[in-house]
Amino acid sequence: MxxxxxxxxxxxxxxxxxxxxxxxxxxxxxxxxxxxxxxxxxxxxxxxxxxxxxxxxxxxxxxxxxxxxxxxxxxxxxxxxxxxxxxxxxxxxxxxxxxxxxxxxxxxxxxxxxxxxxxxxxxxxxxxxxxxxxxxxxxxxxxxxxxxxxxxxxxxxxxxxxxxxxxxxxxxxxxxxxxxxxxxxxxxxxxxxxxxxxxxxxxxxxxxxxxxxxxxxxxxxxxxxxxxxxxxxxxxxxxxxxxxxxxxxxxxxxxxxxxxxxxxxxxxxxxxxxxxxxxxxxxxxxxxxxxxxxxxxxxxxxxxxxxxxxxxxxxxxxxxxxxxxxxxxxxxxxxxxxxxxxxxxxxxxxxxxxxxxxxxxxGPAAGDLPTLPTLTGYRFRAGDEAIGPGLRARPAYSGVAEFFRSLDAAEIERRCERRDTFAREAGLSFVVDDELRGFGVDLVPRIVTHHEWKQLAKGLTQRARAIESFLQDAYGTRRIVADGVLTEAQVVDAMGWRVEATLLPNGTVRAPVQGFDLIRNEFGGWRVLEDNVRSPSGAAYAVAVRTLLDHVVPEAPRPAGLLDPASVFELLHDTLLAHTGDSGVAAVFSGGPESSAWYEHRALAEGARLLLVTADDLEVRDQHVVERTSGTVIDALYLRLDDELLDVRAAHSDDLGVRIMDVASRGNVFLANAPGNGLADDKAMYVAVPDLIEYYLDEKPLLESVPTYRLSDEAEKLAVLDRVGELVTKPVDGEGGVGVLIGPSAHASEVATRRAEIARDPARWVAQEVVTLSSHPTLTPTGMEPRHVDLRAFVYLTGVGPTQSRLADFALTRVAPEGSMVVNSSRGGGAKDTWIIGPEPAEEGS
Known part of the structure; x- marks a missing residue:
């Protein structure tokens, strides 16, 4: 034998x-x-x-x-x-x-x-x-x-x-x-x-x-x-x-x-x-x-x-x-x-x-011989967006990777010092727990090809239109409840529901600025991780990061067709004035220097030619909101408040927020990103967005969501309690990564505590399947190392029609610290420039 x-x-x-x-x-x-x-x-x-x-x-x-x-x-x-x-x-x-x-x-x-x-x-x-x-x-x-x-x-x-x-x-x-x-x-x-x-x-x-x-x-x-x-x-x-x-x-x-x-x-x-x-x-x-x-x-x-x-x-x-x-x-x-x-x-x-x-x-038996050099020492993993198998840069990154690979340790240190100096002098910062922190920036840009951006534009504008349609309906006739798609409790008992939002006139665009957090898995597929509809931040930071890179690494080769993030200023200006007329006056309404994104509020106001106001700058006169010093009537307020509008007080007016809401209910001021929008970025409502798309737009969702469990459902709650250590759990009203527990990387005691919290108040939590974020090279003193990343992109709306929404020409890539998948700045994350490739001239004119 x-x-x-x-x-x-x-x-x-x-x-x-x-x-x-x-x-x-x-x-x-x-x-x-x-x-x-x-x-x-x-x-x-x-x-x-x-x-x-x-x-x-x-x-x-x-x-x-x-x-x-x-x-x-x-x-x-x-x-x-x-x-x-x-x-x-x-x-x-x-x-x-x-x-x-x-x-x-x-x-x-x-x-x-x-x-x-x-x-x-x-x-x-x-x-x-x-x-x-x-x-x-x-x-x-x-x-x-x-x-x-x-x-x-x-x-x-x-x-x-x-x-x-x-x-x-x-x-x-x-x-x-x-x-x-x-x-x-x-x-x-x-x-x-x-x-x-x-x-x-x-x-x-x-x-x-x-x-x-x-x-x-x-x-x-x-x-x-x-x-x-x-x-x-x-x-x-x-x-x-x-x-x-x-x-x-x-x-x-x-x-x-x-x-x-x-x-x-x-x-x-x-x-x-x-x-x-x-x-x-x-x-x-x-x-x-x-x-x-x-x-x-x-x-x-x-x-x-x-x-x-x-x-x-x-x-x-x-x-x-x-x-x-x-x-x-x-x-x-x-x-x-x-x-x-x-x-x-x-x-x-x-x-x-x-x-x-x-x-x-x-071709030959061995295939074509690679022409790109290897990135020696890089810790490759499946799902790396820039570096492929064999430690060779993917085609879109060939020039960028070679530039950063050529920097020795002394040059890396010099560039990083220049970066930190620029960020400090520009005031690039944010506030966490009343503490002013610098905004960390990585120098290796992320590249999104034109094909990918086109697909994201279709999917995100679709999602934004459905969310806006839902907000108008939820605070109006609630036909989505009458038709049995959602229950009354899922709407009016949700944590983001605000009864005062029902006072705004019918047809008011409630979320003209929407932000979406996206991830790519190890197979390259894009997924929407979260919807941000209250006051999504990041636009001004994206512009600042581009300016920083232009200053610190001007030699890094830019691809043809690179879109300019500074276009957001004109887009924001036009979006706000679309609701007031070209002669109207719009303002960024900020919580002031103590606000977590005060830097952004100032930058947006300056770049988009808007007034920058706080509560002490405003008053209500003759059923209009005016700037106190000049008496200028403000037609649109872009709300960037850390508190609810009704809770806003000023030294001269204990009920300023209530009075502004009354003006808005009469149609005399447009509130961009109005009160009550938290209903749509409540993380429990995230589960329903595919249903919203099909109900309001009669379309199939073009972008997938991450599988998510709504724990107010008894069957889903029981299933999740058995798998807390395998899932990501987060509070439905959480922001900035607060309260997020990634089960597979958590200690047993943390898992046990979270299980008890869910059992005690299940409606306060959602759970999601773990999706391994894609990685991207980050410049460190010892060279390039992979870090997990996500992407925040923005859609600007003037209505719910097919031509009334636009994906902005920028995105903010957020970078997790080493060994982490949490990208939020408040949790130690940073950011990097996102190079979005626009259409070829022939395609643009076709």
Whole structure:
């Protein structure tokens, strides 16, 4: 009983029309020009399969794959076609499917219907010679725990039906729908396996043994054990790496069988979970280790662990040096799913993704050699926005990263001193607990591409319009309650409800300035974390940070189309005067120097040509609000108060706030960000925003929220009490990060205290699933280090119509301290400049 350990492979390759970038169904024409023993048809006419002859070494496998691809490319190019080795073609859509016309495939389509029609997928099959079928069946069960790592390495199908699926390998998810896919579980011999296959055939579920689509199976036509788990790989060396690891796993299993070593049996649901996990995250997420009761590991650590376990067999086969080098190359550049998403993020064009996959499939075995230098010493993690696998800057950051990498320790210290001096002299500060603090600024800018900003603009203006519609309705007729979308208690008993807000005239825009806190997860997806509708701060700080960078690092290369955050001043001015007329007078109504954002109040007033007033500057005369000294009538007050308006008092008027509210109720002064807006940024109301969008706008939400539990609901409260240590919990009326507890990083005593607080007053709390914030390089005395970041963006509204809201041309990136995910300045966080890329001139004029 022995394994021959030869190698073979089958590659399924998409045919791509070079003009349209879509799938082409001309496989039959191409196959008529190619040798039938090396090329074959597949279920779909958009695919050609190559059959690599039996070889004995990884270098021979590489050579044969390259030769087969080259000959296919030569024939395809004559018809203006290209080939793409990927789990899914990035531009594939359901309508692209065309069945290969054979009786067998026709029968399959008749029987399986949609399962056949959605098979626009391509895989990589690897064969290892195992001439004894009893041995092959036993090995198949033992090597199952290595399959998730191999799938993660191969993952190349994030896009399907024209969109990002959220999976690194959607192909494997589609494939698992076949009734004969997945794991067989441990089997003793070939007779047991054959009997199981015959039972499947007898059931009528499959037609023949070829339809036994298991993750690993003894080949039905050759003396081999066949791996069927992986996506097709654009870069040949990724396929060679997978073949090397699989062959070593087969050899290890053979030795364990011969030595009588007990098999580690992993429960079938755990195997399915591990495969799903690999398909979801690929190399950017986590994988399970090799044990029967596995633990989660970062994917890179898991695949290195696998290689280390298999090292004795790899050395025996003479493959260790090759596999070790190939593995590090793959981890350095990421798998195909990572690279495809990076290509799409640049401009949001699927054609760019198609071009990348085609180029890699047609290219050299190792792919294109990287041209960017590595950022030596940087602590890379999945989800870093600026630095990719291999410690190389992502394309948008190539110039910026090289500039900061070139600074030595002395120069970094000099720049940081200049930064601190500039911030101090500019008065860049904020107040926490009556203490004036400096506003920390990191010098490495964050870049948001034009494509990303366009998507955020659509999603955030939609969200802002729905929130404004809700506020007007909630303090008006409350038809949302009458229609049963929300209950009366959810509105009028919410912590943010203010009865005086019902006094404002119907149609009054209540939240013309809205701020949104956004995060990106490790897969690059944007999520809205919080809505800020009372008095969101950050606009003036964003302008100041840009000015600071222009002063401290003027040489850092600016990208073309960089938007100017100072445009916020004119935008704020126009937004306020839209409610008063161009001849009106608008003012920033501040709590004064003791206010937490006094710096911002002064900067906004000066930049936007507004008056800056406090309570002592105002009085009510003849049912108008006037500036006391000059008698100037103020038509719009932008409320930036730390207290409620009704509680505002002045030395000359104990009821000034009440009187101003009375003027507003008569329509004689417009209150920007009016009393009662806390109803909409109550964190319990955050849960309902998707419902608000659908109810008021009749649209599907364009931006996702973070999964959130409203603890006033008894069922959700009980579920959260069991998981406080796994969730983020926060008070519904909290601001500035106060009261936020991140369960996984909290002490047991803190978790116990929070659990008791929730049980005592559940309506005061919400809970959210932990979403790991993306990271970004931050300049430190020792160089660049990653820190977690979020993004505060602002929408300005003059109404609820489709053209009455605008995402401002700036955003404030907030940076968490080292080891933290809390970005609020009051909790030790800082900020960095956000470089938003505007449209190309041609696009802007179109």
């Amino acid at each position: 022995s394994a021959e350990l030869t190698l073979g492979a089958e590659e399924e390759l998409h045919l791509i029309d070079l003009e349209t970038k879509r799938l082409s169904a001309r496989a039959p024409q191409l196959l008529s020009k190619l040798p039938g023993d090396r090329y074959g048809a597949e279920l779909q006419r958009t695919t050609v399969e190559t059959n690599v002859p039996v070889v004995t070494s990884l270098s021979d496998l590489r050579r044969e794959i390259l030769l087969l691809r080259k000959d296919l490319v030569d024939v395809a190019s004559q018809s203006d076609l290209a080939i793409a080795a990927a789990g899914t073609a990035p531009r594939s859509e359901f309508a692209d499917f065309e069945l290969t016309t054979t009786g067998r495939y026709g029968r399959m389509q008749e029987q399986y219907r949609l399962l056949v029609d959605e098979q626009l997928i391509c895989g990589l099959q690897v064969h290892v010679g195992v001439s004894d079928r009893d041995l092959a069946v036993q090995i198949a069960g033992r090597v199952a725990p290595v399959l998730p790592a191999l799938l993660a390495l191969s993952a190349s199908s994030p896009f399907w039906n024209g969109q990002d699926t959220g999976y690194a390998s959607i192909r494997s998810i589609i494939w698992q729908r076949w009734p004969s896919a997945g794991a067989t579980g441990p089997m003793r011999n070939a007779a047991e396996y054959d009997r199981m296959v015959q039972d499947l055939i007898g059931s009528g579920v499959i037609a023949d043994a070829k339809m036994a689509y298991f993750d690993i199976r003894p080949s039905s036509h050759a003396p081999t054990l066949e791996l069927r788990t992986c996506d097709a790989c654009p870069i040949v060396d990724d396929a060679v790496l997978i073949a090397g690891l699989f062959r070593a796993a087969v050899r290890k299993a053979e030795i364990d069988i011969v030595d009588g070593k007990r098999e580690v049996v992993r429960a079938a649901p755990i195997h399915r979970a591990a495969m799903w996990q690999a398909a979801r995250g690929g190399l950017a997420g986590e994988l399970l280790d090799l044990g029967a009761h596995p633990e989660r590991l970062p994917a890179a650590q898991a695949v290195r662990q696998l290689a280390a376990v298999l090292r004795p067999q790899l050395e025996e086969l003479g493959d260790w040096n090759d596999v070790e080098g190939l593995l590090e190359q793959t981890l350095a550049r990421g798998n195909s799913a990572d690279r495809q998403r990076a290509a799409y993020a640049e401009r949001g064009w699927l054609d760019d993704v198609v071009d990348l996959v085609v180029k890699e499939t047609h």
